[in-house]
Every structure is written in structure tokens, then in C-alpha cells.
Amino acid sequence: MARTAESSTDTSAHGNSNVPRVIRRGTLYVVAVFVLATTGVPFIFMVMTAFKRPDEFLINLWGLPQGVYVDNFVEVFTGGIGRFFFNSIVVSFISVALILIVGSLASYAFAKMKFRFNNPLLLLFLMGAMIPVHVTLIPVFILTLNLGLYDTIWALVGPYVGFNLPVSIFILTEFFRQIPDEIEEAARMDGASRLSIFLRITLPMSVPALVTVGIFSLIHIWNEFAFALVLISEPSQQTLPLGLTRFYQEFSINVPGVMAALTLACLPVMMLYLFAQERVISGLMAGAVKG
Amino acid sequence: MAFLAPSAAFYFIFVLLPIGQSGLYSFYDWPGVGPRADFIWFDNYIEAFQDPIFWRSLGNNFILVFASVGVQIPVGLALAMLLAAGLRGMRFFRAVFFLPVLMSTVAIGLLWIYIYNPNFGLLNAILGAIGLSNLERGWLGEPGTALYAVIAVVSWQWTPFYMILFFAGLTTIPVELYEAARMDKANAWQRFWWVTLPSMRGLIVTASILALMGSLKYFDLIFVMTEGGPSYKTELLATNMYRQAFTLFRFGYASAVAVLLLLISLTLTTAVLYWSRRTNGQNS
Numbered sequence: 001m002a003r004t005a006e007s008s009t010d011t012s013a014h015g016n017s018n019v020p021r022v023i024r025r026g027t028l029y030v031v032a033v034f035v036l037a038t039t040g041v042p043f044i045f046m047v048m049t050a051f052k053r054p055d056e057f058l059i060n061l062w063g064l065p066q067g068v069y070v071d072n073f074v075e076v077f078t079g080g081i082g083r084f085f086f087n088s089i090v091v092s093f094i095s096v097a098l099i100l101i102v103g104s105l106a107s108y109a110f111a112k113m114k115f116r117f118n119n120p121l122l123l124l125f126l127m128g129a130m131i132p133v134h135v136t137l138i139p140v141f142i143l144t145l146n147l148g149l150y151d152t153i154w155a156l157v158g159p160y161v162g163f164n165l166p167v168s169i170f171i172l173t174e175f176f177r178q179i180p181d182e183i184e185e186a187a188r189m190d191g192a193s194r195l196s197i198f199l200r201i202t203l204p205m206s207v208p209a210l211v212t213v214g215i216f217s218l219i220h221i222w223n224e225f226a227f228a229l230v231l232i233s234e235p236s237q238q239t240l241p242l243g244l245t246r247f248y249q250e251f252s253i254n255v256p257g258v259m260a261a262l263t264l265a266c267l268p269v270m271m272l273y274l275f276a277q278e279r280v281i282s283g284l285m286a287g288a289v290k291g
Numbered sequence: 292m293a294f295l296a297p298s299a300a301f302y303f304i305f306v307l308l309p310i311g312q313s314g315l316y317s318f319y320d321w322p323g324v325g326p327r328a329d330f331i332w333f334d335n336y337i338e339a340f341q342d343p344i345f346w347r348s349l350g351n352n353f354i355l356v357f358a359s360v361g362v363q364i365p366v367g368l369a370l371a372m373l374l375a376a377g378l379r380g381m382r383f384f385r386a387v388f389f390l391p392v393l394m395s396t397v398a399i400g401l402l403w404i405y406i407y408n409p410n411f412g413l414l415n416a417i418l419g420a421i422g423l424s425n426l427e428r429g430w431l432g433e434p435g436t437a438l439y440a441v442i443a444v445v446s447w448q449w450t451p452f453y454m455i456l457f458f459a460g461l462t463t464i465p466v467e468l469y470e471a472a473r474m475d476k477a478n479a480w481q482r483f484w485w486v487t488l489p490s491m492r493g494l495i496v497t498a499s500i501l502a503l504m505g506s507l508k509y510f511d512l513i514f515v516m517t518e519g520g521p522s523y524k525t526e527l528l529a530t531n532m533y534r535q536a537f538t539l540f541r542f543g544y545a546s547a548v549a550v551l552l553l554l555i556s557l558t559l560t561t562a563v564l565y566w567s568r569r570t571n572g573q574n575s
Contacts, residue, residue, distance in 0.1 A: 028376055032384050035370065038447070039388055045413050046402050061416045098301075106298035113294070121295070128306055130560050132508040134529045135549040136309035138316060138323075138542055143309070162305030165298055194294075223395035225511045226529075230537060241397040245515060248401050255405055262398050269393050277386055284392060285455055 046266075050259040057256050072260035076247065081264055083236055084243030091153050091239060092221045095160040099168050099217050100210055102161065107172030108198050112184065122173065128166035133159070137230050144231050153239065155231040160221050168213045171286055175209035176202065215283030219269065240265055310553065316546035323542040335547035345548065348519075348526040349555070351438060352507055355527070358442045359449070359502035364495065366446070367453025372487070374454070375461045389455060391448040400515035403444045407431050431517055434524045441516055441525050445509070453498050460494040461487070496567045503563060507556045528552045 049057055050072055051065040060066070109115075110122045140159055141150075149155040179202060187197050203210075225241045232238055235246065244265055251257040273280050317336070320329040339345045370388065374381050391399065406413040409429040418426050430440040464487065472482045488495075510529035513519060519526035519534065532552060536545035 025378070028373060028378055032373060032378060032381075035373075036384060036387055039390060039451070042402055042406060042413070042447075043390065045406065049405075058411060061411060062413060102297040102301060105294040109292075109294035115292070125298070125302060128302065130504060130557060131306065131310070132529065132549075132552055132556055134508070134510065134532050135313050135553040136306060137533070138536055138546055138549070139309035139312035140305060142312075143304075158301065158305045162301045165302055169298065198294075219393065223397070225395075225397050225515075226533075229514075230533075241395050241511075244395070244397050244401060248404075255411065258401065258405070262402055265398050266394055269395075273386075273390075273393060280393065281389060281455060285452070285459075 043266075046259050047263050049256050050263045052256045054254050054256050069256075072256045073264065075257055076261045076264060079247065079250070079261075080235065081240075081243065081247075081261060084238055084240045085268075087153050087237060088222060088240040091156050091160070092218055095157050095164070095221050096214055096217050098157065098161050099164050100214060103165055103168040103213065104172055104203065104206070104210065105198070106165075107169050107176055108202060110169065110173045111176035111179075112181075112202075113194075122169070125166050125169050128163065129170070131163075133163060133226055137226065140227070141230050149231075151232055151234045151237055153232070153237050156224075156227055156239070159227045159231075160224065164217045164220060167286070168217060171213050171216075172206070172209055175206055179205060211279065212283045212286045215280055216286050219280075219284060222269070313546045313549050313553075316543055317550050319543040320541075321543040322540045323536075324540075327543075329543070331543070335544045336551070338544060339547055339551060344523050344526060344531060345528075345551075347523055348528045348531045351524075351526060352509070352528050354438065355442060355445065355509060356503055356506040358446065359506045360499050363446050363450045363502060364453055364498050367450050367498070368457045368491070368495070370450065370454040371457035371461055372483075374458050385455075385458075389451045392452045392455075394448070396448065396511040397515050399444065399448055400512045403447075404431065404516055407440055432521060434521050437517055437521055437524045441513055444516070445512060448512075449502075449505070453502075456498055457491065457494060460491050464490045500560065500563055500567070504556065504560055507552070507559065528555070 045062065048062070048065055051068050051070070052060065053069050053071075056066065056069075106125075110118060136159070144150045144155040147155075183201060184197050187201055192200075223241060224239075228239045228242045232242060235243075238246065244261055247261040248258055251261075316327070318330060318332060319327050320331045320334070321327045374385055374388075378384075405411075407430040409415060409427070409432065412430075414430065415427040418424060428436060430436050468486045468490070469482060472486050477485065508529065509527055510533070513525055513527050513530050514533065517525045519530040528548065529552065532545050532548040535541045535548060539545075
């Protein structure tokens with residue numbers, strides 16, 4: 001068998017070299033399946049329950065549903081989940097677009113332009129990653145009230161951009177720094193302005209990093225809860241996480257109903273994950289791995 | 292400069308300035324409506340230090356830190372090694388293992404509320420089915436189990452994150468190190484202790500710092516599952532702050548709690564970062 005790095009990192013403590021390989025391998029598979037169950041069963045429970053009638057659920061907790069009962073989903077739709085999705089989509093896309101534009105401009109400045117306070121300013125931005133959002137909740141709440149944006153989805157954009165900039169700038173600055181200066185020197189000597197170099201040379205080369213930042217920010221913003229909780233209460237303006245808690249409060253013991261809402265809520269991320277698993281995983285891990 | 296301006300504006304208006312404002316508010320007694328007029332110096336801070344709920348919430352944050360570092364990281368490392376062992380179908384396993392990290396914390400919290408439900412919850416049903424009915428209980432409702440029930444969910448959600456982190460690190464360990472160890476007749480445990488662990492040291496420290504930072508800021512899951520109850524048994528610094536501000540309308544006191552939360556986070560994180568840089572420098 002080829003001595004790949006994978007097989008050589010078989011450092012499982014499940015026995016010494018005297019234990020037959022089959023038993024060692026078998027144990028590993030058992031462990032893997034056990035973890036698979038621990039991870040997967042809650043999700044399977046969620047989806048299965050979503051298809052059961054409420055009274056059926058109470059007597060048949062974890063068997064397969066008898067027949068496919070879709071009324072739960074209908075109820076959830078008439079309950080307004082479409083609105084929550086819409087709000088989340090609008091907020092997410094606007095915020096992520098802003099983060100990419102504003103963040104890449106700033107990262108370019110940090111990476112390629114020499115100016116005083118370059119490093120201290122960068123550090124100031126990066127420290128933002130350590131700050132708990134709660135220390136800004138009250139002031140942002142008041143600012144939102146004063147701006148007349150309370151109870152609108154626009155109230156969320158500012159905080160979402162502000163709090164996702166640190167990691168985004170961190171990732172993009174690192175990336176830009178690795179672009180050789182010579183490429184830009186050549187364009188500069190031809191008289192191109194900073195901005196046009198940025199737009200025509202740097203950005204096209206940076207698509208992978210931009211996608212990473214995009215996915216990272218998108219998932220964090222899509223799932224964000226604290227600001228939504230504080231800045232919005234009107235149901236028609238609620239984002240998905242907030243909307244889910246409303247379903248929970250309204251449906252209460254209609255467990256299949258809540259499960260239907262949860263299933264629908266998980267769907268977009270699942271689809272993204274199915275199509276672009278590697279990208280999603282590396283996007284979410286981006287802040288950590290580089291650190 | 293113009294390149295920086297938009298980012299600086301967002302960051303200043305929505306992050307830096309509010310921090311300063313929270314600091315300012317913390318010196319007032321202010322219900323949030325009406326003028327902010329009641330300047331009370333450090334009374335809010337004194338009240339916080341004398342408040343048993345504040346200390347309990349701080350303690351719970353630390354329990355969360357220990358649970359994260361003590362459970363999620365070792366288990367994450369073990370799972371990473373499992374993934375690296377070259378079993379068939381590992382891509383599928385990895386894909387499923389990672390699911391909880393992707394999901395909205397709110398969705399996970401709500402799902403697990405039902406799993407933990409004493410009457411029709413999945414957990415009690417499974418315990419009953421395998422003959423352990425004496426273990427059934429009201430997981431989230433009982434003061435004795437609530438915190439650990441919630442921590443279990445936190446671990447369920449975040450361990451895969453560390454798994455992926457460590458897996459990336461494991462694949463960079465040179466094969467030669469293991470071969471050399473095998474030639475020295477090292478068994479599996481020794482190979483782990485003398486080759487894997489030292490090579491992963493940097494990543495383990497990074498992971499611990501991330502776990503620390505995350506645990507001190509934790510809010511969403513607890514709020515959704517227990518709102519800090521029962522009887523403040525699952526209260527965290529952040530849930531306490533939220534309640535003081537938006538349920539009890541004590542903006543001044545809540546700001547003080549928030550400032551303390553910030554100071555504690557920053558101090559601990561910087562201290563650990565500094566300590567890890569120093570010991571890294573000495574050992575390399």
C-alpha cells in the first residue's frame with residue numbers, strides 16, 4: 001500500500017502493532033459511524049418530524065412518518081416564512097456586497113500603499129475581531145432609533161458590515177500582500193492610477209480570496225441573531241433567525257410545524273454546501289486557519 | 292486615503308464609537324427613555340461586583356471556556372486523526388460531521404429544545420428505548436442539568452470546526468517523522484505523543500485562543516434555549532447584559548456589564564496571545 005501521508009498518520013491509540021489490522025480498522029469505522037449518528041440523528045429527526053401530523057408525532061416520536069404530510073410546510077409559508085427569507089436575503093446580500101467593496105479597498109491600502117500609521121491602523125481593525133458585539137448593542141440601538149431606522153432591515157447593515165470588516169480585511173490584506181509588486185509597477189509606469197490598477201489588475205486576480213470572504217461573511221450574517229433581536233421587532237421586518245423564534249413561540253407544541261420551519265431555514269445553506277462543499281468549509285475556516 | 296475612508300467610517304460609527312458610548316453610559320443611572328442625567332460615578336460597577344448573578348454569569352462563562360478547551364479541542368483532534376486515518380468514505384463522513392457548524396445557532400437551539408423535552412423529546416425517548424429510563428429528566432428545566440445540557444449542544448455544534456482546523460494541520464506533518472518513529476519501534480501512542488502533538492502545538496494554541504474568545508462572547512444559543520435560566524443557572528455575561536438593558540431597562544447598569552465583558556475578553560485574550568508568543572519564541 002502506498003505510503004501516503006494519510007495512512008502514516010494512523011496514530012490511533014486503539015492498539016499497538018500486535019492488534020490485527022482488521023480489528024483496528026473495524027473499531028475506527030464503528031467510532032466513525034457513531035459520530036455520524038450523533039451528528040446526523042438530530043437533523044434526521046428534524047426532517048422526519050416536519051412531515052408528520054401533529055397528533056401523529058405525539059404517538060410516533062421517532063419512527064418514519066406514515067405518509068408525507070406537507071401541511072406543516074403550507075402552514076409555515078402562510079405564517080410568513082417567505083417574508084423572513086426575503087428580509088434575510090436582502091440584508092445579507094447588501095451587507096456582503098458592501099463588505100467586499102469597502103473591505104477590499106481598505107485591504108489594498110493596507111497591503112500596497114505606504115503611509116504613516118499603516119500598521120497601527122491595521123491593528124486597530126484586526127482588534128475588532130476580539131470585541132463582543134454586546135458592548136455596542138445599546139449605543140447602536142439608540143443610534144438606530146435616532147436615525148429613524150428602528151424596526152427596519154436597513155438598521156442591520158451598518159453593524160453587520162462594521163463587525164465583519166476585521167476578519168475580511170485580515171484575509172484580504174494577507175492575500176494582496178502576496179501579489180508581487182512588479183505587476184503593479186509595470187502598470188504604474190504606464191501612467192495608470194491607483195484605482196484603475198486596483199480595479200483592473202488586483203481585483204481580478206483576487207477572486208478566490210473575495211469568494212472566501214464572501215462566504216465567511218454571508219454565513220455569519222445570515223445566521224446573526226443578537227442585532228436582529230435588538231433592532232427589529234415588527235414581524236414583517238424580521239430576519240430568518242428572529243422569525244424562527246417567533247414560529248417557536250406561536251407553534252409551541254405543534255412540533256412538526258416548528259420542524260418544518262427549521263427544515264426550510266436550513267435548506268439554503270444545505271444547498272450551498274452540497275454544491276460547493278470545499279469552498280464553504282474553507283470559507284468558514286478562513287478566519288481561523290490564517291490566524 | 293480615500294481607499295480607507297469607507298471602511299473606517301463603518302468601523303468607527305458601528306464599532307469604535309459605540310464602545311466609547313457604552314463606556315460613557317456606564318457611569319449613569321438611565322432607564323433608556325428620557326434624558327441621561329443621573330451621573331452616579333462607579334456605582335454601576337460596584338453594583339455589578341456585588342451582584343451574585345454577575346458572578347454566576349462570569350463563572351458560567353469560565354465553565355464554558357473549560358468545556359470548550361477541555362472537550363471540543365481534544366475531541367476535535369481525535370476526530371481529525373480519525374479522518375486522516377485513511378478509511379474509506381471519509382469525505383462523506385467529513386461532510387456530515389461539519390454540518391452543525393454551518394447551521395444557524397438559533398435553528399440548532401430550537402431543535403435541541405425539542406430533543407431535550409422531557410415528555411416528547413428524542414433524548415428521553417432513546418434513553419427509554421434502550422432501558423435507561425431512570426436517566427430521563429427535564430434536561431433544560433432542572434437547575435442541575437441545564438448548564439451541561441446547553442454545553443453539550445455548544446460542543447455538538449463547534450467540535451467539527453476544530454476537527455477541520457486540526458485536519459488541515461495533520462496533513463502537513465511530514466511523513467518522514469512517522470517513519471523515523473516507526474523505525475525506532477515507537478508504538479501508536481508514542482508516535483502520537485512525540486510526533487503528532489508537538490507538530491500540532493501551534494494549531495492547538497490557536498484553537499484554544501479561538502475557543503476562549505468564542506466562549507466569553509457566547510449569547511445566541513443560551514438565549515434561545517434557556518434565556519439564562521432556570522434560576523440563572525445558565526446565565527452568561529452577555530445574556531445578563533441583554534436582560535438588564537432590554538427587559539429591565541437599566542441602560543446604565545447594562546452598559547457597565549457590557550464594558551466589563553469587553554475588558555474581561557480583551558484582557559484574557561491579550562494575555563493568552565502574549566503568553567503564547569513568548570513561549571513559542573523560546574521553544575523554536
